[in-house]
Amino acid sequence: MNLLKEKDIIIPDYTTGDPFVDAGNLALQALAKRFPDKNIFDLIKFVSKIYVDDWNGKLHSVFHGSKITNPSIRGPERKKKETLKLYKKCLCNSDEQLPKQICRICGNKGVLIKSGRNFLCLSGSGKFVNFHHSHEEGVQLCAFCLTKLFFLPLVVIYLGSNLAILDCNSDGLKNFWLKETLNKNLDKKGKNISEGILKYKYGNPVNAIFNMASDIITANNGLIKDESLLLYHFTNYGASPDCNIHSIPNPVFKYMNYVINLCGKDWYIFINRYYRIKKSEWDGVNQYWLKSGKRPEKIEKNDYLNNPNIVFERLIANKTILPLLCRFFKELSSNHKQSFNILLADRYVMEVLKMKKEQVGLIKKIADVVYEITHNEGNLKKYLTMFEGASKAYQLRHALLKVIKQNYMKGNKEPVCRLDEYVDYLFPDGQYWGEVRDMLIIYLYEKMHDENIKIEVDDKELEITETENITLTSI
Numbered sequence: 001m002n003l004l005k006e007k008d009i010i011i012p013d014y015t016t017g018d019p020f021v022d023a024g025n026l027a028l029q030a031l032a033k034r035f036p037d038k039n040i041f042d043l044i045k046f047v048s049k050i051y052v053d054d055w056n057g058k059l060h061s062v063f064h065g066s067k068i069t070n071p072s073i074r075g076p077e078r079k080k081k082e083t084l085k086l087y088k089k090c091l092c093n094s095d096e097q098l099p100k101q102i103c104r105i106c107g108n109k110g111v112l113i114k115s116g117r118n119f120l121c122l123s124g125s126g127k128f129v130n131f132h133h134s135h136e137e138g139v140q141l142c143a144f145c146l147t148k149l150f151f152l153p154l155v156v157i158y159l160g161s162n163l164a165i166l167d168c169n170s171d172g173l174k175n176f177w178l179k180e181t182l183n184k185n186l187d188k189k190g191k192n193i194s195e196g197i198l199k200y201k202y203g204n205p206v207n208a209i210f211n212m213a214s215d216i217i218t219a220n221n222g223l224i225k226d227e228s229l230l231l232y233h234f235t236n237y238g239a240s241p242d243c244n245i246h247s248i249p250n251p252v253f254k255y256m257n258y259v260i261n262l263c264g265k266d267w268y269i270f271i272n273r274y275y276r277i278k279k280s281e282w283d284g285v286n287q288y289w290l291k292s293g294k295r296p297e298k299i300e301k302n303d304y305l306n307n308p309n310i311v312f313e314r315l316i317a318n319k320t321i322l323p324l325l326c327r328f329f330k331e332l333s334s335n336h337k338q339s340f341n342i343l344l345a346d347r348y349v350m351e352v353l354k355m356k357k358e359q360v361g362l363i364k365k366i367a368d369v370v371y372e373i374t375h376n377e378g379n380l381k382k383y384l385t386m387f388e389g390a391s392k393a394y395q396l397r398h399a400l401l402k403v404i405k406q407n408y409m410k411g412n413k414e415p416v417c418r419l420d421e422y423v424d425y426l427f428p429d430g431q432y433w434g435e436v437r438d439m440l441i442i443y444l445y446e447k448m449h450d451e452n453i454k455i456e457v458d459d460k461e462l463e464i465t466e467t468e469n470i471t472l473t474s475i
Contacts, residue, residue: 006041009091011144015169016106019232020121023165024148026174027155027182034186040147044087047151048080050185054194055153061163061197061237062153065118087150090143103142114138119149121236122243153197155181159233160203162242166212167230172220176212179219204306205233206316209246213256222261227253252315255351259344266341270328272301274310284331287338321348322438326445333445333454340449345442353435359425362417363436366426367443369416370403380448381455387441393433 013029015022031043038046048068051059053076057068067073067083090113101112116138117123123139141149155177156163168174181198188194202208209231216224228250234243248256259267269287279292280299289304290296314321325345332340349355374380383399390396404416417426427433448455 006088006092007039009040011040011147014106016145018105018145019165019167019230020152021105021145021148022168023155024150024152026168026178027151028148030178030182031151031154040091041084041088044084044147044150045080047154048083050189050194051153052076052079054189055196058196059153061235062121062156063118064236064241065116067118070118083150087143087147090146093143101140103145104139105141105145108142108144110142112140112142113146115141115146117236117241119146121152121234122241154185156197157181158197158199159205159208162233162235163197164200164205164208164231164233166209167232170224170227172216172224173227173229176216176219180212202305204308205231205244205246206312207306207309209248209316210256210309210312213248213253214260217257217260222257225254225257226250229253246316248316249318251352251354255347258347258351263341263343266339266344269338270325270344271309271311273328273331274324275304276308276310277304282331284335284338315352320353320432320435320438322353322435322442326438326441329442329445329449333449340446342442342446345439349435349439355431355435355439356425356428359428359431359436360439362421362425363439364443366400366403366416367440367447369407369412370440371444371447373403373406373410375451375453380444380453384441384444384455387437387444390437396433396437 011025011028011032013025016025028043031047032038032040035043035046051057051068057076057079059066060069063069067086068079073079073082093111098111100109102109103112113119115123120139120141152165156165157180158164166173166177168177184198185194200208202211209229212231213229216227216229229248231246232243233246235241256267272287272289273282275289277289277299280289281292281296282288283290283296283298289299291299311321311324314324322345325348329340329345332338346360349360350357370383371380374383383403386399386402387396390399400416407416426436447453
């Protein structure tokens, strides 16, 4: 067997597309920069000491049956010795007599190692050969990918009972994730308080990925705009390996980037408004949750961080949040101490729903006309109720035609909208009519808020649309 010299072995830095290998590589490359005098085997010994001595080998959710977690390998020193011996054998072997094959992860050609869940998460056990290509006893990995996986525990977190990693495809994301994981682990190691894989403050993965997105945007001063986030929520443990992938698509991330930087306070109030909290009520004046009862008490945010949040659930499922914004702005219109930032709705329809600027401008123009006509006549409530009660497209069009006719009867020089505007911008092909209705209502409440006008429209009069199954009264 030909052996390479230890000091000559350098693990290449490249992206493979496999989230586990790439996360391990992120940790390895960061450690190599932090400790430039250590070679790869020095780093393996350093990390083995953390895993075995500080964490007591509690890595079953990552490496099932590895040298560190295998109960047949007893004693901390033996576990560390066997681990180092394994990676030396893999990395130093340059025997030309052995067949060269293509690594299943990175695609490079070399001497491969059959790997199961003892190395690669969710890859199956060697006993179940039907799980793998050509009935092999594991996934065929090169020594480089195998080594990168060893550093994976340093950049995963416990999110509830399972583990999580954030897909890192940019420098901004990488720096954020290293700060959240590796740097904290090394800091704990330096203070002798490292006890295991880090625990995140969130246990709900949907809430967690949106909190991470907010932190990334804040940490990078809004400079990251073209990201889409993926959170892998997984466990490699024993009889119940599992993985769920949660994603924030690019349009939603861009929307969050705009509103957090331009009206962050309003955004966070909006988010807090839509947590699901049993036996509670929202205090619209003070903008916090109260426990229901004879003596309502404020509920602290830490008490409901992991409760389901309707805004997050709908954004991640690619469902509209306009009905939620309608309800939110309706509440604000009766509470003039709070700001009414229309940017929350404007940016949403343009970034996520892809409304054109011309369409948004036309809806605003119609809202101005409706407000002017009806406010002067004192029947604004009648038209507001008509718009909110429109559950089908023809009902909205009927209400708009009434406004168009009323505008004409008043002798106003300009029509509410011209035919080509109606066809091309108000109801263009592919545009859902309910979004037009919701934005029209939002702009009317903005006018009422600005003019300090209070009109009570009962929640029972708010109707669902024909393709939208959310009611404002049930939130």
